[in-house]
Amino acid sequence: MLLKHTLLYLPAQFVGPLFQLLAMIVWTHVVDEHTLGVITLITATHELLQIGFLAWWSQYALRFLGRYQDADDAPRFYRTENAVLLVSIALQSAAIVGILLLVIAPGARADLLLAAVAYVITRSLNVYIGERARAQQTAILQPHAFRRHAGHFVHGLFER
DSSP states (O other): OHHHHHHHHHHHHHHHHHHHHHHHHHHHHHSOHHHHHHHHHHHHHHHHHHHHHTHHHHHHHHHHGGGGOSTTTHHHHHHHHHHHHHHHHHHHHHHHHHHIIIIIOTTOOHHHHHHHHHHHHHHHHHHHHHHHHHHTTOOTTSHHHHHHHHHHHHHHHHOO
């Protein structure tokens, strides 16, 4: 069982950081020092925001998701999950814009702000979906697992 879980989840633990490392290597050759510094600070700031605004829910889902898998409790969990994700992403987006304008790059243009917000949204959802897959003991790299997790998220958005 340990070997199975290692083979299922170990790639997911390396793929994200590997792509961040590759992106930094590419950015060092494409952008100037100031821009690279801004990108690095945005990435680091988001990691801290992720810990403060969403890691607690990821830990809750990892620990207690099994309780809500019967037919009656699952929709309630998905609604709560969507509310937490939307509020967390909204707070993280507002925080990254505030920190960017006040600390990292005062006078930043709208395109940088939009790129930072897009980064926060996509990275938060990707990290959470990976954690959620781990909670359900499915490999997110399997296409059917990704469709199921994304489907629950979309379904919860439109359910009353």
